[in-house]
Amino acid sequence: MFLVVTVFSVMLWTQCINADIHPQQDFDLQRFSGQWYRVGLAYDSPEFVPWRSYVQVSNGNVTYDMDGNANLTVWGTGLKGCMCRVYYYQKTDLPGQFNYFSDRHQILKDITVVESNYTEYGLVVKYKKIVKEFSQVSLYGRSPTLRKELVERFRNYSLSLGFSANSILTPSFVDPCSDCGH
Template structure:
């Protein structure tokens, strides 16, 4: 009983933290569109832990659509492979907040662009309720190199969302992913 109550309180705290996250003020999707590299990741999924050391920096291209939605093509390096995934982000009516349907999990996930200066970095929060609450914070850069203060800001935000220091990583770049000529 005590464990159940503690678990419920922890889930409620995570829900309140995620609900309090506001998107980038005056978010501009047109300025946000283009090539980004995911150079930082913090994720609280227990199933992610065994794969931490295999994660590489990935590249994505965001295309703004006239209706306020966006398409994202993301390339992800896997051992011996480079896979692309396509996502359709639906605008929510709040600039900087989107939802998308995860084919992998069969549920809708929330995506919020929390902080960006458009030409250097972006901090993005992904939140979902599956069999429990999950939070993922990503640091995106227009290049693979990030300033130390931006990395520290990303880590501070991830910690403020209840993620542990152990869940935060700055992965090394992937080699030839995406393959030359497919978006780079």
Template sequence: MRTKVISVAMVILCVMMVNADVKPQKDFNLQKFAGTWYRVGLAYDSPGFIPFRDKVKASMGIITPMSSGNVNLTMWELTPFGCITKMYKYNKTNVPGQFAYFSTRHNMVKDITVVNTNYTDYALVLKHKVFHREYTQVALYARSPRPPRNEVIQKFKTFALSQGFPRESILTPPAAENCPPSGSTR
């Protein structure tokens, strides 16, 4: 039992060290980051997610900055029950490019870090909660539903691997059909 506790503690320490080195985009500009983004890549290896990996489609979101520095995110995701809309409020932190939000699904506060973006084509985003490896995700966002250039996809995969994700947990899902439905993003 003691060996198991030590092993778990070592895994937690390794995850903390990996995520501690992640810095947000230098000179992050929220106004330039605002607008429509499509999640065209995802790295997530939660055991509960594995059965659904083949069903994932690219999702669309709209980032709306608030005067407070917080962000509202409206996401449309295609699920087996149809196209659903989710609303998120990301609270600013003291570090530009880092946000926090309360996940009702996991009942905890999570950190969001915009790791790298050129604002016009792509963004690499890390979502994590320190101490809980199963809640870490890496996402690749693009300004269109089409995947970005191959070098951007490789950058995404390399970053996901550096965060400890196995290759089989790194996805570049196809675009969703009619999600969001035409005219629903106004």
């Protein structure tokens, strides 16, 4: 009976998701800003497959400017030690949805915050066209570990968008790099 209720709940929840990915209603960038840990990643790119076993919980910080644009500074271990990356996200007409140019893929991508309670977790979709090479779903937490229910919600959401089960990662090891200067 529990299994039937769980499957029905997941089906009902996924039916609420449109084919279009929409930002969280009444998104508040100021409340979303601050320190986050990426505790989950769904990424189906064939180029990423060899790197899956190296994924760690990464750390980052979201800031915003007076125009409503967002900056994400992420630090983590690279080939030459701790490295820092800064992403500049331009606001769109929809609060919670941003654009940025991907230097790596040479395309304009969108970033959509689809769900957050601001104090515990955030669910973010990168490139909502859902193309294997470019699209990602990330689960962010204010701490490096989240409740199991939130991790399951992330898994189910990623599966509902067509990501394979093998592409959904929830690393347990936290990257030792703590900020961009060290």
